[in-house]
Amino acid sequence: MIQPVILCGGAGTRLWPESRGARAKQFLSLTGSDSLFQQTIARTADAMRFLPAVILCGEAHVAIVREQMGRSEAGLLVEPMPRNTAAAIALAVAQADRDTLLLVMPSDHVIADTSSFQEAIAKGAGLAEQDWLVTFGITPDRPETGFGYIASGDALGNGGFAVDRFVEKPPLEEAEKMIAAGGYSWNAGIFLFRAGRMRDAMQTHCPEVLHAAEAAVAAGAREGNALYVDAGTFGDAPSVSIDYAVMEKDGRVAVVPAAMGWSDLGSWQAVHALGASSDDCGNVATGDAVLLDCRACLVRAGDKRVSIIGLEGMAVVVDGDDILILPLSRSQDVRTAANARP
Amino acid sequence: MIQPVILCGGAGTRLWPESRGARAKQFLSLTGSDSLFQQTIARTADAMRFLPAVILCGEAHVAIVREQMGRSEAGLLVEPMPRNTAAAIALAVAQADRDTLLLVMPSDHVIADTSSFQEAIAKGAGLAEQDWLVTFGITPDRPETGFGYIASGDALGNGGFAVDRFVEKPPLEEAEKMIAAGGYSWNAGIFLFRAGRMRDAMQTHCPEVLHAAEAAVAAGAREGNALYVDAGTFGDAPSVSIDYAVMEKDGRVAVVPAAMGWSDLGSWQAVHALGASSDDCGNVATGDAVLLDCRACLVRAGDKRVSIIGLEGMAVVVDGDDILILPLSRSQDVRTAANARP
Numbered sequence: 001m002i003q004p005v006i007l008c009g010g011a012g013t014r015l016w017p018e019s020r021g022a023r024a025k026q027f028l029s030l031t032g033s034d035s036l037f038q039q040t041i042a043r044t045a046d047a048m049r050f051l052p053a054v055i056l057c058g059e060a061h062v063a064i065v066r067e068q069m070g071r072s073e074a075g076l077l078v079e080p081m082p083r084n085t086a087a088a089i090a091l092a093v094a095q096a097d098r099d100t101l102l103l104v105m106p107s108d109h110v111i112a113d114t115s116s117f118q119e120a121i122a123k124g125a126g127l128a129e130q131d132w133l134v135t136f137g138i139t140p141d142r143p144e145t146g147f148g149y150i151a152s153g154d155a156l157g158n159g160g161f162a163v164d165r166f167v168e169k170p171p172l173e174e175a176e177k178m179i180a181a182g183g184y185s186w187n188a189g190i191f192l193f194r195a196g197r198m199r200d201a202m203q204t205h206c207p208e209v210l211h212a213a214e215a216a217v218a219a220g221a222r223e224g225n226a227l228y229v230d231a232g233t234f235g236d237a238p239s240v241s242i243d244y245a246v247m248e249k250d251g252r253v254a255v256v257p258a259a260m261g262w263s264d265l266g267s268w269q270a271v272h273a274l275g276a277s278s279d280d281c282g283n284v285a286t287g288d289a290v291l292l293d294c295r296a297c298l299v300r301a302g303d304k305r306v307s308i309i310g311l312e313g314m315a316v317v318v319d320g321d322d323i324l325i326l327p328l329s330r331s332q333d334v335r336t337a338a339n340a341r342p
Numbered sequence: 343m344i345q346p347v348i349l350c351g352g353a354g355t356r357l358w359p360e361s362r363g364a365r366a367k368q369f370l371s372l373t374g375s376d377s378l379f380q381q382t383i384a385r386t387a388d389a390m391r392f393l394p395a396v397i398l399c400g401e402a403h404v405a406i407v408r409e410q411m412g413r414s415e416a417g418l419l420v421e422p423m424p425r426n427t428a429a430a431i432a433l434a435v436a437q438a439d440r441d442t443l444l445l446v447m448p449s450d451h452v453i454a455d456t457s458s459f460q461e462a463i464a465k466g467a468g469l470a471e472q473d474w475l476v477t478f479g480i481t482p483d484r485p486e487t488g489f490g491y492i493a494s495g496d497a498l499g500n501g502g503f504a505v506d507r508f509v510e511k512p513p514l515e516e517a518e519k520m521i522a523a524g525g526y527s528w529n530a531g532i533f534l535f536r537a538g539r540m541r542d543a544m545q546t547h548c549p550e551v552l553h554a555a556e557a558a559v560a561a562g563a564r565e566g567n568a569l570y571v572d573a574g575t576f577g578d579a580p581s582v583s584i585d586y587a588v589m590e591k592d593g594r595v596a597v598v599p600a601a602m603g604w605s606d607l608g609s610w611q612a613v614h615a616l617g618a619s620s621d622d623c624g625n626v627a628t629g630d631a632v633l634l635d636c637r638a639c640l641v642r643a644g645d646k647r648v649s650i651i652g653l654e655g656m657a658v659v660v661d662g663d664d665i666l667i668l669p670l671s672r673s674q675d676v677r678t679a680a681n682a683r684p
Contacts, residue, residue, distance in 0.1 A: 017649075290682045292675065301665075307359075307679040309668035316667060323643075323665055325658060326651035333634065337649040340632045 002125060002192070004044040004053035005092040005104045006074070008037060008065060009082050011058075012108075014266055014331075016338035017322035018300065022060045026108035027068060030271050037107045038068050043114060044103065045072070054095065055107075056088045062226065073225075077217075080231035085189070086206055086245035087237040089198065090213030091229060098196030101128050104242075106189045110274060112261025120258035123159045124192040132156070132254040133201060134192040135163065135247060137185025139259040143175035146266065148187040148243070150255045151178075163253040166243060185257040187243065188264070198246070206245040212237035267331035268315040272298035287318075298328060344443045344467060344534070346386040346395035347434040348416070350379060350407060351424050352450055353400075356608055356673075358680035359664035360642065364402045368450035369410060372613050379449045380410050385456060386445065387414070396437065397449075398430045404568065415567075419559075422573035427531070428548055428587035429579040431540065432555030433571060440538030443470050446584075448531045452616060454603025462600035465501045466534040474498070474596040475543060476534040477505065477589060479527025481601040485517035488608065490529040490585065492597045493520075505595040508585060527599040529585065530606070540588070548587040554579035609673035610657040614640035629660075640670060 011024045019025040026037040034042070044050045053074035057065050062078055077091050089104055096102060103121065111117050124134040137150045146169060153164035166187065170178065178184040202210035216234035220227045238245075247253055265271055275284030275298065283291050287301030292309045299306050302318035315331065317324045324337060353366045361367040368379040376384070386392045395416040399407050404420055419433050431446055438444060445463065453459050466476040479492045488511060495506035508529065512520065520526040544552035558576035562569045580587075589595055605616055617626030617640065625633050629643025634651045641648050644660035657673065659666045666679060 290679060292678055292682070304663045304665055305683065306665045306667070307683065308666075309675050309679055310672040311667065311669075314667075316665070318665065321646045323646055323648045323658070323660065324650075325648070325653065325656075325667060327653070330652040333651050336634055337632060337651055340634070341647065341649065 001051050002044070002049065002101045002103050002121070003051040003096060004041075004074075005089065005102050006037070006040055006053050006055045006107050007085060007088055007104065007189075008055050008057040008061060008107045009079060009088060010106070010108055011060075011082075013335050013338040015268065015271070016334050017319040017324055017341075018302075018317060020319075020338070022064060024061065024108070025265070026106075027061075027064050030265055031110055031274050035068055036110065036265070037065070038070075039110070040105055040107045041069060041072050041074065043111060043117060044105070050103075051100070054092050056091060058082060059228075076226035078226055078228045080229065080234055082239070083234065083237045084239040085242040086202075086209045086240045087213055087234070089191075089242050090202055090210050090237070091217055091234075093195050093199050093202070093210075094214045094217040095227070096195035098194070098199070100195045101125060102191075102193060102195050102198070104189075104191040106264075108265070109188065110261070110263045110265055112263075112274075113259070116258055116260040120159075120256050120260065121192065124254075124256045126158055127156060127160045127254045127256070128192045128194055128197075131194060131197045132160070132252055133198065133247060133250055134160070134254045134256060136188060136190040136192070137255045137257040138188045138262045139257050140179055140184065140186050143172060143179045144186065145169060145172050145175050147264075149175075149178055149184045150187050152183045152185070152255055152257065156254055160254045160256045163247075163255050166248045185255060186262075188262055189243075191242065191247075201246050201250050205249045206238070206240065209237050209240065209245060268298055268317060268326075268334065269328040269331040272296075272315065272328055296328070343393050344386075344391065344445050344463070345393040345438060346383075346416075347431065347444050347446045348379070348382055348395050348397045348449050349427060349430055349446065349531075350397050350399040350403060350449045351421060351430060352448070353402075353424075354450075355677050355680040357610065357613070358676050359661040359666055359683075360644075360659060362661075362680070364406060366403065366450070367607070368448075369403075369406050372607055373452055373616050377410055378452065378607070379407070380412075381452070382447055382449045383411060383414050383416065385453060385459065386447070392445075393442070396434050398433060400424060401570075418568035420568055420570045422571065422576055424581070425576065425579045426581040427584040428544075428551045428582045429555055429576070431533075431584050432544055432552050432579070433559055433576075435537050435540050435544070435552075436556045436559040437569070438537035440536065440541070442537045443467060444533075444535060444537050444540065446531075446533040448606075450607065451530065452603070452605045452607055454605075454616075455601070458600055458602040462501075462598050462602065463534065466596075466598045468500055469498060469502045469596045469598070470534045470536055470539075473536060473539045474502070474594055475539065475589060475592055476502070476596045476598060478530060478532040478534070479597045479599040480530045480604045481599050482521055482526065482528050485514060485521045486528065487511060487514050487517050489606075491517075491520055491526045492529050494525045494527070494597055494599065498596055502596045502598045505589075505597050508590045527597060528604075530604055531585075533584065533589075543588050543592050547591045548580070548582065551579050551582065551587060610640055610659060610668075610676065611670045611673040614638075614657065614670055638670070
């Protein structure tokens, strides 16, 4: 059996103004009625194959996690402060039996092709049982410079490969070379491993992270299905990513490449690209929106009434009293606007 | 002495969503802190030269007229239903002495050069005393197709001309010919005449309008400084413009051309053109607006927070829960959006 570990601690501003504060991106309904977090829970809800999930989140998000998880039997591990992915995963490791397989997943991505996802998990589980630290690589369809890449090495059978190396977010030229060469996939931050195997790896590669997390779980306070980990001890954990702390250093890391309709929805442009068109002009509109003579626009009207005329390739995002308007091609500049707002 | 007659009955949608219902364009602050209506009152507030004004407005606008007129001693003539400019002016005529000069002005225009305006009024008053129906023509600076034109005929001395003919809103080619030929001015709907002279003209050209208005004033109900004219009789007045009903038919109509910094602010484009730039990129912004890398945009943020990135020549107008976005060059299409909204 596999225990899903859902990382829910993010609070990005790339989808400002909708994503902010207690209502982070993973809690938004960006591709349908369910939020990305709810979709992540549903993806591993089959009780025949998965144990109840462990959700890692910050205190500010406990209320919305509870609201959105509905009748899920998942447990919560509440982090008193953010300490990056290595420490979060160490918390999950600290509360698990050594032989449980842990499936670590970000909660703010889209995976459209669930059966490909399940198939990849099944392949990865075989490798994880053999004490590989397994990462799932997304088969790239463009020379994206915003993601890290994983180079596949020797084939391990059944669709898995030993990882040759991890590549940091590359410049465009290098990304194009990797796409042309083949054998590279995007690092999507989805991992599968035996809990004990990861504990041992952390003991070797990042013992401070592991010990802080174990102490924080031991001294934590339980409230129903939630464990509030201890702030005094957890605060000692260095803030490092699991990639940097473990995956790039360990000698037995595997990758299972998969095309599973994955997107990190990292910009309003990505939200537009994945949205269902509301007309035959490529517009994606939610809420009370009137579009006259517009093409390829994204409108998220919130609880307001948006009327647009003669626009092309534009994003209009309303959230409460905030209204953001920019060309979709400038989506990467949203943070600048977010930072200009208190 | 001259009595100002301020026509305040309009309820256009060209500046939707700000202009609508009880808050028509003339009551908006579009070029500064005072509304266009307040600017119109102030323009003829000099008690040495002008009598207290008469304001013609509909019932829906009485409250905002009172609020905005402040301590003005103007009287109100309240129309129970709109009946166009001929009937409105007939009401003003009906309540005036025959020898009073009436200066009829729309309340939703801008006149930036007040001294030119006053100078033109002084010239026109001389002609009005000689029983000319005087209209003030705006010296055109472009071949505008949205206005009517007035062709000047014989010079009458002191800057006035007999009107040769009125030209309806022309096609572009004709407008260009008129500009090239010279001797044409825009019809701005500003008139000056002796009340008795206009009464006689109406008796000749549109007696039904005159009689309905006179009966409506006679049967009206006075409330403080307001006369609510009688609905039953006023409803009998045909709905025609003063141009069509009188000015185009009368044989003694004069025009005083003047360049007085006039604009009808008939579109968001015009509001942008007349607005004070809030930066050195030609942006005109009011309210809580953050503009990043934008040029030549109009932002009216209302009580919301607007953030725009990478836009050029765009209008963003927020009013209550309505948000309108369009290129300034498409300003004429605002009505379509307004009509799509309840």
